């Protein structure tokens with residue numbers, strides 16, 4: 401399907417938000433799994449901001465309405481499906497697809513410099529360190545250097561003669577996997593000697609014993625840098641969105657810690673810690689709301705890059721499993737049940753209508769130019785919209801970014817599922833039921 405020629409409503413401010421997010425979150429260059437979660441959020445931001453797939457003509461301009469918020473019913477601002485619908489499509493459709501996808505070889509292995517992670521003093525449990533894959537375990541095709549785009553197509557073409565001359569729209573959006581170094585991760589992904597693969601199934605997000613001031617400081621600085629005035633009215637829509645995304649990711653991580661908690665260290669007994677779930681997340685309705693917000697946002701990012709994800713090569717050298725991956729990706733992108741229940745999981749057009757667009761534009765232009773050119777392969781094409789020519793920008797995601805994006809969606813889906821299952825049954829726990837944490 402050719403990319404939509406819609407001039408992405410207020411796309412500029414969306415791109416600025418993405419660039420701001422990249423620059424701000426990028427300051428906390430992270431390793432391993434942590435980098436995956438935060439990095440995937442940035443990929444989602446960029447996908448929603450710049451992906452060429454816009455609204456269908458039938459959806460454009462429609463008011464999707466966001467019913468008022470009661471506790472876990474209705475849906476908060478900026479979201480276009482209510483809690484009940486999200487819970488239903490998550491449980492019936494998305495969660496099963498994502499759970500299966502995450503076990504397949506393509507999505508199972510994540511490239512990073514994780515073996516150094518425990519040295520950062522972030523991990524207090526002996527067995528929580530990240531398991532590196534033996535060389536013969538991860539897929540052979542992942543070892544080959546990429547042979548996709550030319551180096552020239554890896555930099556933003558805006559303002560260059562190529563961008564104004566080429567007015568044709570290429571229907572092939574996937575042009576081979578590319579590898580570049582992302583400034584928001586600690587590692588240099590192009591340096592294969594330094595990199596390794598981790599098996600994500602063996603490294604689940606769960607309680608790692610990383611607590612205390614240093615853990616809190618990371619979150620504090622992420623929040624402070626991105627949202628200094630939140631939740632004051634002065635904050636523009638775009639920055640509120642960034643705050644909600646970070647908070648939603650934070651909620652999701654807390655839900656996973658609660659889901660898989662070391663209940664009794666001496667007996668090595670793991671299980672659900674419901675008081676923890678209540679204290680960290682459920683006690684604060686806005687944290688639950690932000691979790692759903694982030695889930696819908698990332699779902700929107702995935703559906704917006706549908707053309708790309710559909711065409712991408714899921715080659716791991718295991719034809720049977722790769723075919724299954726392809727089929728599940730298609731189900732994820734095109735299952736009619738999802739589209740009929742929640743046609744537009746998230747309406748970014750509504751969100752990007754921030755009044756501070758011009759000021760943001762000034763402030764973030766340099767970030768956009770620097771960070772986006774550096775770490776994302778943009779496919780910028782000039783499109784004629786009648787009166788004026790605008791640039792159509794589409795993403796060329798890296799393999800590791802696609803892996804991170806789908807795994808993030810899976811984790812958010814797991815969190816939503818757990819909150820849905822346990823949320824209504826958890827009242828404020830009595831002190832005697834609390835575990836030390």
Ligand SMILES: Cc1cc2nc3c(=O)[nH]c(=O)nc-3n(C[C@H](O)[C@H](O)[C@H](O)COP(=O)(O)OP(=O)(O)OC[C@H]3O[C@@H](n4cnc5c(N)ncnc54)[C@H](O)[C@@H]3O)c2cc1C
Nearest residue numbers: 434605606607608609610611612615616619647650651687
């Ligand atoms: C990217 C990342 C990944 C992590 N992964 C893991 C992991 O896999 N396993 C693990 O055990 N630990 C992980 N951690 C650490 C974990 O998130 C906590 O920081 C740690 O458990 C210490 O918790 P805390 O009680 O000090 O509060 P924190 O969760 O650190 O919260 C700090 C403060 O932020 C505020 N806050 C909390 N939740 C929200 C929210 N949803 N929205 C807005 N504000 C909020 C509260 O004021 C709170 O006091 C991760 C941290 C980061 C940054």
